[in-house]
Amino acid sequence: MPQQNLVYLFSAYTIIWIVLFGYLVFLQGQLGDLKSQVRALRKRQEASKPPVAQPVPTERGDR
């Protein structure tokens, strides 16, 4: 009876959701980590530079 096959239908969609959502969350996480790494590296570089008058991109959270 076709109705008993619903378990296959739902497992297929569930797997799709889990995998795609999982991948999305994973990517978001990686992005966040990398962005903060970049910020940290930039701050370190800014700090170790000798003070020179230059237009500094406002990165210190002026916004």
Next chain:
Amino acid sequence: MSVTSLPRTREVDRVAPSATPLIDRVLQGALLVSFLASLYLAFIYAPTEAVQGDVQRIFYFHVPMAWLAYLSFFVVFLGSIVYLWKRDQRWDIYARCSAEIGVLFTTLVLITGSLWGRPIWGTWWTWDARLTSTLILWAVYVVYLMLRSYSSDPARGARYGAILGIIGFADVPIVQMSVVWWRTLHPAPVIQLEGGGGMPPQMLVALMVSLVAFTLLYAYLMRQRVQIEQLRSEIQQLEESEG
């Protein structure tokens, strides 16, 4: 690598790290809407198929993912060609990210195809033309990802990847043809999974909306994944300049 060849990180990202660029917000919204719509269309709006029953509804996600997989690998192909021609690292990044997303979609196509086939054919796998050529496609691009990981020198990895990206995609039509001939000259019990010519319009609508949803998903995933590679590249540069 000089700074001028670094792929441009968006100015917005640098200035306000926590704000999401407008286009990503738009994509997220569009994704939500289109996926909700396609779920509704696939489960409620589309009529139940006469022979297969409700299991057939897997079709509405299975087929678009297959199409998107082919699109992703085409992007790998294009990116590979342009990279070999121009040696612009951005194109290598596009190729590599698209391959990863393509493998993801292809894996899901295989899994959902198997889950669909089990109740219909009574078996988890069958060597019909479409499943077989999808499996080969999957294998080629999994090897692509391995090739990229196993290259210790990134420039060489990019070059080798580009070569495989071109040859692999050039092979796709030939693989398709040979597998189809193999199956026609050696017929195995094959039941048409797809609706074919006699698809009622509601099914077509559900399919098309789902296709739109997945295309948007591809675009969004690409943006995220490419940005990750660009940030990695930037980090490497920053670390190198610190010495």
Next chain:
Amino acid sequence: MSQVSALLWKDLVLEFRTRELLGGMALFSLLVLLVFNFAFDLRVDNLAGVAPGVLWVAFTFAGVLGLGRSFVAEKDRGALDGLLLAPIDRGAIYLAKLIANVIFMGIVEAVCLPVFTAFFNYGSISLDILVIALLGTIGFSAIGTLFSAMTTNLRARDVMLPLLVFPICVPVVIAAVEATALAFSGGLAGNQLRWIALLAAFDLIFGILCFAIFEFVVEE
């Protein structure tokens, strides 16, 4: 042209001096036949379906073995750099290697096929088979030579080469096996011709493509 023949001659001479690789490849192909004998328990009834595949597994597995070694000699002795520094067409290097590989694989097949017909009491050595074997070998080697040059520089070189070659060469394997099956069983000539045409098309397309792309592999 003369570059190709000079390079080709060098490779052939090098191999024929020791014959290590050829001997190993040939013996390996026979061992594959042996293993398949146990794997399948080939009785007469299922022989026709299985035998052509067994033959081509023997050919391709031995072939991959040989392909894996085709650039190793150059890499180990740094000779590849020497070749690249000399004013030689990159394409000529590829062609010479390709022809050498086809010859080596062909020799192995020439040993394996008669033994196959004896072991399994099946199959024949006809013009059809020779054409199919040649076309299949060219296609397989065209892809294999390119990827062999590529994998020589990789860490996991022995694993990567079969992984690269086999999925891409699926059409070659399908066409060769099907055509061989028809040649052995005297099946429809039309179908056999179709598979041979596919082999020829593959050889042409990928021969040219790999030839053109080879320079990107060896540029350093």
